[in-house]
Amino acid sequence: MTIPKITLIGVGLLGGSIGLAARQRGVAGQVTGLVRRTESVEECRAAGAVDVATLDLAEAVTGAELVILCTPVGGMKAMAEAIKPYLAPDAVVTDVGSVKASVVTEVEPVLPRFVGSHPMAGSEQTGVANARSDLFENAVCAVTSTDQSDAACVARVNEFWTALGSHVISLPAAEHDTIVARTSHLPHVLASALVNAVLGQLREGEAAFLGTGFRDTTRLASGSSAMWRDIAMDNAPAIEQAIDDLQAELATLKTALNAREATALETFFAKGQEFRQQWITGLKDVERE
């Protein structure tokens, strides 16, 4: 698969990594990146992320077969409207936003050939200087087509992510958002809540008692607060539901603690131990295959 011209709207960690991977793998004949600052033109070239970096929207979009929106989720609708006048009639558009229902609902009416994507890759780092050509290798990429989606557009988006080494999973946008609220956003929210409840109200002498367990459990709290604010804004209802599910578990535990019910307490911890063991064992099976 070679796409003559791919355009990245925004060239940060994700956009830059797409550019690097598409160029190295011969997936793109040419990669153009739209940036907002003059300095970024040189940064993109230095990183090898694009063939052409430009601040000119018309230049960036004109003639592209595939346009990938790599800008914050909150501004996707405005960006879709901005690129629309320059878009070739058969161009396919996708994005990399980590929340999908709001994006699909807003962008699809503007750009009928839009199909939402969420490559499950990234790191605590940001910026094109940290872009990596292997960022999407063996990563899961959710593709959230709708009843309105053009089958050829969906196929093209699926092929593109597959060509970058990702495993495509197709599912509805709302289901995607519910799942990532549970598997990704809830762990992050808990890590931040744990830091705020302990480190934010540190008792005298308490620091000496914080060890590797606390460090690992709170690792996610070190992510970008601006990015997580946006995710929380965009996926608020699903995150609230995920928190409710977690709080139901804590309520069960508190009842058992309050009544000193040894059996119920052991069941709570044994479930956690067993479910996690089954999951980890399954992961090892997958890795062996």
Add this chain to the structure above:
Amino acid sequence: MTIPKITLIGVGLLGGSIGLAARQRGVAGQVTGLVRRTESVEECRAAGAVDVATLDLAEAVTGAELVILCTPVGGMKAMAEAIKPYLAPDAVVTDVGSVKASVVTEVEPVLPRFVGSHPMAGSEQTGVANARSDLFENAVCAVTSTDQSDAACVARVNEFWTALGSHVISLPAAEHDTIVARTSHLPHVLASALVNAVLGQLREGEAAFLGTGFRDTTRLASGSSAMWRDIAMDNAPAIEQAIDDLQAELATLKTALNAREATALETFFAKGQEFRQQWITGLKDVERE
């Protein structure tokens, strides 16, 4: 410091590691271990954890200058009463229980020369076969003396843990229990609750979306459920309070989610990021010293 005879009541991971460390460091002239099963006698000898392993309580305790209770917290009072008849008048007694107020309250009236300890060391492994002579090196060891404690007994217990390479921190038993509920028990409880809320109610297709973030945040859930049942039983009120503190953070977050308050959401995540960064930076400073 050489103590002519040290007796370990129970020789598992912790007792075995104390025996190994005390023998290697010359802290003990002789280490005797009391075990419950005949097979354990040979296991203790094979691990090099003791000089003498015995099933005979009188033999184990008689002539010991220091007796260390390494049995489950729930049975400490009964064990104190069992060893009392054989204990030398000047023998010092301590323990390794991870909860302290209940132990001190129950054991001190039986054995006035008892001083509670909690070496903050261990692992997901159990049993004397996993014992390590360096388990207590650079570990924090809480020592929880009371107004009734004999100063010479406290000094002896402090010296003992220091001789094994630990950093002794002296604090009241109730304060210890409050602190470990927040720094250790709360992260564990959250890891288990997160596993139960997600893996225990897994949605179709959801497993593909679980990554390293989920794995690290839930690592503690793989600990022994029997051990954590006991800890929860012994430290229930402090754990309930720690859960309340965490739930207050979640309640703040849910209010901000519900009202889509971008500033409040960013503050929640920024606090988590900054407090954790300060803590990690502080740890690195300590390591450099």
